Amino acid sequence: MTKRRRKKKEKQIQPNHEYYGDQTKLNEIPEDRITMDPIGYIHTCFPKKNGSPRQGKLAPTSQGYIKLLASHAHHLFHGLEEYSHIWVIFWFHKNRVTSSTKSYMINNSQDKPDIDQAPAPALSDYVYTKDQRYPPDNVMVRPPLLNGKKVGVYASRTPHRLVPIGMTMCRIERIEGDTIYLSGVDMVDGTPIIDLKPYIPKFDSEPDARTPAWIDNKSDIKTVRFSDEAIDGLRRTIDTVGLRLLANEPANSKSGTSFEERVARVQTLITEILINEPRSVYRRKKKTHESWGFFIDTLNIECQVDPDGVATVLGVVDTETYEHQRSLEHATGNSSNSREDVVD
Missing domain, CATH: 2.40.30.70 (YaeB-like)
Known part of the structure; x- marks a missing residue:
């Protein structure tokens, strides 16, 4: 590398400390472009x-x-x-x-x-x-x-x-x-x-x-319970529709998981998600006790949190059934059980 090119390179990589308010001189930042495909x-x-x-x-x-x-x-x-x-x-x-x-x-x-x-x-x-x-x-x-x-x-x-x-x-x-x-x-x-x-x-x-103290803040949800309707819906859905990923077993597995083990696995995952508070701040503050829901595998989970911090799973249906119900509700203007994006 020639002396002239070396000086030019050194000038390019110098950190830029000049600001106009919050605006950096973008034209002085080295032009590196990274292009990749997912592995x-x-x-x-x-x-x-x-x-x-x-x-x-x-x-x-x-x-x-x-x-x-x-x-x-x-x-x-x-x-x-x-x-x-x-x-x-x-x-x-x-x-x-x-x-x-x-x-x-x-x-x-x-x-x-x-x-x-x-x-x-x-x-x-x-x-x-x-x-x-x-x-x-x-x-x-x-x-x-x-x-x-x-x-x-x-x-x-x-x-x-x-x-x-x-x-x-x-x-x-x-x-x-x-x-x-x-x-x-x-x-x-x-x-x-x-x-x-x-x-x-x-x-x-x-x-x-x-780490800052807020990292250890506790969830508003203290316990999780399943209604009889939710248990019935969970068992019925797993029996009729099945699971896409939560039933995944090694190719050389001879026994596989039993029906009861699959039901218990889904219940455990639902509990893990709820006990760690998946609701947004807006829903926790503005729509505290409204029913809401989310999706796991082939399932739609509807739940509600009471003032004592108990999250109750109200119902479980397969995703296709839920989407059909929602389309009917939208058609009649009677929508409920909202789905929101979790934003960290």
């Missing part, structure tokens, strides 16, 4: 954001699997079976699309195919360059544990980040060929995966780490 997608028991746990460790019964989109996947996984846990690095693809990003995606879309050509498969193009995200949509956020108070984006685990990358520590259940099966997941079904890294306590755990 795979995770399939989980959470079809929607609402109801998915805020951290995978809070719902150890939850399950999912990742199928690598790579050749020689078995070589990439070689040795990973010796670890018990793994870091999953992923993209928050369900974040609301901002107007600037939407505009970029429209203005930079590919030319339409000829009328005689088959349409190209849908491809999501997530653009989070400094131009598209400025000014940022989220600088301060309200973590659920803070009950409406704000902290900066980087003082929280919010999905709504300048570059929406998430990380979750999951338990490795097994590896079969190009697919890794996990428990303790918090990702929505179909989430793009960026990377996998083994969890190493020697490097990843810090017993003396400091």
